[in-house]
Amino acid sequence: MTTRTRSQQVILSGLAYGIGLLIGNIMSFGLFGLVPADWFLRGESQVLRLVMGVFLAFFISGLGGLLGGSVGGWTLPAVGQGKGRWGYVWRSGITFGFGYGLLLFPVILIVALLSFYDISSMPVHVFSIIFGIVGLIFGLIMGISLGLWTTGRRFPAITRWSMAGFGLGGLFLGSTIWQYIYHLVDGNPASGPYEWLLLGLFLFGGLGGAALGFVYHRLSQGTEGPFLPIRSLTAEKWRRRGLITAVVLLAIALLFRPVLSAVGDLLTPVDSEISPVLDMPTEGTHWLQAQNVTAVPITANPAIATNASGGLALAWVQDDALWLQKGQWQADDQQTDWQPPFTVAGGSVSDPAVALADDGRVYLAWAANNAIFVSQCRDDGCTAPAAIPPANLCDARPGVVDTAPTVAVKGDTVVLVWANEAGILPYVSWSVAGEPQRTAAGCVPGAAAQPQLDSALRLVYETGQGTIGSARFDGTNWVAQEAIGNGRLPAIASDGSQSHIAFCTEAGLVYQQNGQREVVTSQGCDGRPAVAVDNEGQVHVVWYGGSVQNANGVVNPASLLYESVKLADGWTPPAIVGGSQPAAEPALVAAADGRLHLA
Structure with a gap:
């Protein structure tokens, strides 16, 4: 007879199954992390790889269920057929682990299918109902197997309460899985809030365990009726049952093998030996794998330039400093050979701009302390940053703040244009081998903001009327080009x-x-x-x-x-x-x- 009240039994078994399943799943997660990523691709036989992969997943996930079931089984009242405490531990562990591992694949399939659609348009009750059905099936497996193994013909009551508890737990598990998927960032599983998954697993095991504790307590008090004596089987009946079991297993194996082979052919990746290129009716750009240049986020938009020999210059702002990195594209290796980066200037740096001449000279411009600075870099280093203020030669008197520089080089000419808060675009030009004058040469006629140069020294900009204009530098003056019309933020x-x-x-x-x-x-x-x-x-x-x-x-x-x-x-x-x-x-x-x- 049990010494606990029914409420105590329900709470104890619920906590035991819930915490046990929680710890078991954490253990399974760690074991899955130890499996090599290419483990399922090893071996020659596709069917064997599929079978071994299925078995491994079933075994590892079943271990988590085994731990949860064993911990919970220790708390159940030992009733019926003379089973002791340890008998309940291993019986509950095996039945829980078997059912848990068996249902892993339907659960994965359900999550994959539901996640194929947009999670924000999928109501939470859809997840809850589907996982509630999964919980009912698990409760059916758990109730029948554990009930038959411990109480014999009294298993129907255990099955009913097991289905009710795990079905209710499945409802909560579905809603927590929905919350986890909904909060993923850009579809990255590692970005999801794991506490939702842990809460769902605890409720699934806890509610199911509470139901088992309730029904076993009723059985221990005789509420479900007296236990009938166990009828021992004769040797002949054991042989007959063994023969029937062997025939059923053989039939299942014969029927399952071609199905498994077909599934293996369908799901197992196969290396193509026909052609290294697959023709696709699509067009686009093949981008190579991105290379990380910085280890921390930058604080301003980067600038990049190239020249005729494949040289590259990349500028960015990081930790209140202007950084420059030069590189050379290697066509044979399909990658850029970058030199070590170095700092050009410090302070409140923003808006970097860069141009690269054919002889390798790098021209840098940036904004700092409301002014525009320039520097020229070669292999032996960079010149000291020099400020270039706007000249009082424009339609409006220059303001204090200068921003948004753009620089370009064509042949022997370097041109720098920037924006001033007065709604003007000052500029300066100089020869590749020379130095820029220490004040702006003038302003671009009719231009107001957002300048950008191309490699032909053509300029686009915003006007003061909300339109976009364009001009070309002929070496001395700016020549107006085509009118573009209304718009903003032009690029050329x-x-x-x-x-x-x-x-x-x-x-x-x-x-x-x-x-x-x-x-x-x-x-x-x-x-x-x-x-x-x-x-x-x-x-x-x-x-x-x-x-x-x-x-x-x-x-x-x-x-x-x-x-x-x-x-x-x-x-x-x-x-x-x-x-x-x-x-x-x-x-x-x-x-x-x-x-x-x-x-």
Whole structure:
């Protein structure tokens, strides 16, 4: 007879099964982490690999259930058929572990199928109901097996209460899994709140264990009726049952083998020996694996430049300092050979701009303390930063704050343009081998803000009337170019003979060339886009997007870089290039061989 009250038994068994399952799953998670990632791809036989993978997953997950069931079994009243405390421990552990491992794969399939759809449009009750059904099935397996093993023909009562407890636990488990998936960042499982999963597992095991504690307490008090004596089986009956079991197992094996073989052929990756290239009816850019340049986030948008020999110059702001890193593209190795980075200037640095001459000279400009500074770098180092104030030669008297420099080099000429808070764009030019004068040469006529130069010394900018203008530097003066129209945040690139312009409008991201305007995407602009032209004449536009739309049309927050390419029949749909820090403005250049470099 038990010495606990029914309430005490329910609480004790619930806590034991819940905490035991929690600890068991943490143990299984650690064991799964020890399995090599390519373990399932080893071996010659596809069927054998699949069977071994299934068995391993069943075994490891079953160990977690074994621990939870064993801890919970210790607390159950030992009633029926003369079973002792340890008998309940291993019987409960085995039945719980077997059922838990068996249901792992349906659970994974359910989560995968539900997660295929947008989680924000999937009501939480859908997860709860489906996992409640899984809990009912688990309770059925647990109740029948544990009941038969401990109480014989009294198992129906155990089965009913087991299904009720684990079914209710499944409802809570489904809702917590929904919460976990809903809070993932960019679909990364490691970013999810694990406390939701742990809470769900505890409630699943705890409610099921509480139900088992309740029904076993009733059995111990005789509420479910007296136990009937156990009928011992004769040797003949044991042989008959063994023969029937062997025949059933053989039939299952014969039926299951071709099915398993077909599933193995379907699910196991097979190396292709037909062709190293798979023809696909899609077009786009093949971006190589991104290389991390910094170990910490930068505090200003980067700038990148290239020259005819494949040299690269990358500038960024980190820890209140301007950094420069030079590199050389290695076509044979398909990677950039970067030199060690170094600092050029310190202080309140922002808005870096960079240009790279064919002889390797690097021209840097940046904003600091409301002024524009320049420096020239060669292999033996960089010149001291020099401030260039705007001259009082423009339509408006210069203000105090200078920002947004842009610098470009063409042949023997270097041009620097920047924005002043008075709504003017001062500029200065100098020869590649010389030094810039210590004050601006004048201002770009009609220009007000957001300047950007291309490699042909063509300039785009915002005017004071909310439109976008363009001009070309002829070596002495600025020559007005085509009128572009309403817009903001313009970007420009040259293919050697003509310019390609992208900018933001109310209609979305727009591209313009020779007076012809096309909408690249209707997505809103969250920052200045970047544009470049490859060696095949295809125009590439890259921009930052603060959201992503799934196949069902549902929009979720995200921090991504998108790309679209101009083809003969129009612009390709936006493709995700990669992740980005929020509100970034990408820097994109095309090398002489047509390769694109993105920072």
